[in-house]
Amino acid sequence: MSSLANIAIEVAGVEKAFRLPHEQRTTFKEYFLHPLRHTTFERQRALSGVTFAVEEGEFFGIIGPNGSGKSTLLKVLAGIYRQDAGTVRVNGVLSPFIELGVGFNPELTGRDNIRINATLLGLTRRQIRERFDEIVGFGGLERFIDQKLKNFSSGMQVRLAYSIAIQVDFDILMLDEVLAVGDQEFQERCFETLAAIREAGKTIVFVSHDLGAIRDHCDRAMLLLDGSIRAIGKPDDVLSRYDAIVHPVIGART
Numbered sequence: 001m002s003s004l005a006n007i008a009i010e011v012a013g014v015e016k017a018f019r020l021p022h023e024q025r026t027t028f029k030e031y032f033l034h035p036l037r038h039t040t041f042e043r044q045r046a047l048s049g050v051t052f053a054v055e056e057g058e059f060f061g062i063i064g065p066n067g068s069g070k071s072t073l074l075k076v077l078a079g080i081y082r083q084d085a086g087t088v089r090v091n092g093v094l095s096p097f098i099e100l101g102v103g104f105n106p107e108l109t110g111r112d113n114i115r116i117n118a119t120l121l122g123l124t125r126r127q128i129r130e131r132f133d134e135i136v137g138f139g140g141l142e143r144f145i146d147q148k149l150k151n152f153s154s155g156m157q158v159r160l161a162y163s164i165a166i167q168v169d170f171d172i173l174m175l176d177e178v179l180a181v182g183d184q185e186f187q188e189r190c191f192e193t194l195a196a197i198r199e200a201g202k203t204i205v206f207v208s209h210d211l212g213a214i215r216d217h218c219d220r221a222m223l224l225l226d227g228s229i230r231a232i233g234k235p236d237d238v239l240s241r242y243d244a245i246v247h248p249v250i251g252a253r254t
């Protein structure tokens with residue numbers, strides 16, 4: 001393991017569960033028969049004993065089936081959720097890039113949304129002015145920028161959100177399944193920017209169901225299953241493990 005100075009993210013023994021309410025009374029009759037019966041809660045475990053580290057400058061991929069805990073983990077890293085147990089250490093400025101388009105207002109134009117979203121992400125007025133054309137240009141949104149956001153397709157909204165987010169100064173960029181809705185050409189340009197971000201020594205944590213992208217771009221990958229780490233290492237090895245777990249019968253035949 002590298003010295004701590006080279007570690008961007010260090011996670012040790014992280015646990016996270018959600019409380020899911022169960023309403024016991026569903027009808028008026030039940031309400032009158034059992035007026036004191038309360039809502040009960042079921043604990044939904046989302047992360048269990050999660051321990052790993054990401055080195056500075058790494059392009060680190062996280063994969064796993066739906067509901068395996070990937071987004072919860074990113075939200076714990078970002079401090080949006082507090083873990084129930086364990087420690088999280090983040091060395092450097094984390095991009096607030098967790099769910100694209102947070103703060104977007106569908107009733108406002110693309111132009112106004114850039115101003116608001118970029119302000120929320122920490123850019124000054126002057127930075128927004130200076131970087132405005134680059135944001136619009138990267139998103140290829142020149143023709144749409146004065147239209148209301150509700151008229152943007154979901155792909156266009158993602159283009160806009162991504163274009164703003166990469167203008168924010170950060171050391172660690174977290175992407176949660178955000179490129180999936182972009183078209184092929186936009187995705188390729190995004191991966192070019194990600195390569196440049198990495199060249200600049202910054203760290204990228206990339207959650208995706210696009211296993212090809214994980215294989216092609218990540219230095220290392222991690223497989224989450226039911227909130228636990230099932231594999232971590234070279235993308236090819238982790239993808240094989242994923243395949244063996246998700247398609248065990250096929251895996252057994254090959």
Ligand SMILES: Nc1ncnc2c1ncn2[C@@H]1O[C@H](COP(=O)(O)OP(=O)(O)OP(=O)(O)O)[C@@H](O)[C@H]1O
Nearest residue numbers: 018044045046064065066067068069070071072073
């Ligand atoms: N806010 C929440 N309240 C209650 N349960 C939640 C909440 N967020 C996530 N969960 C539960 O935690 C588990 C992990 O969910 P999470 O969204 O982290 O999975 P994921 O791997 O990101 O899934 P996906 O690939 O579908 O995006 C799931 O069982 C989910 O139902």
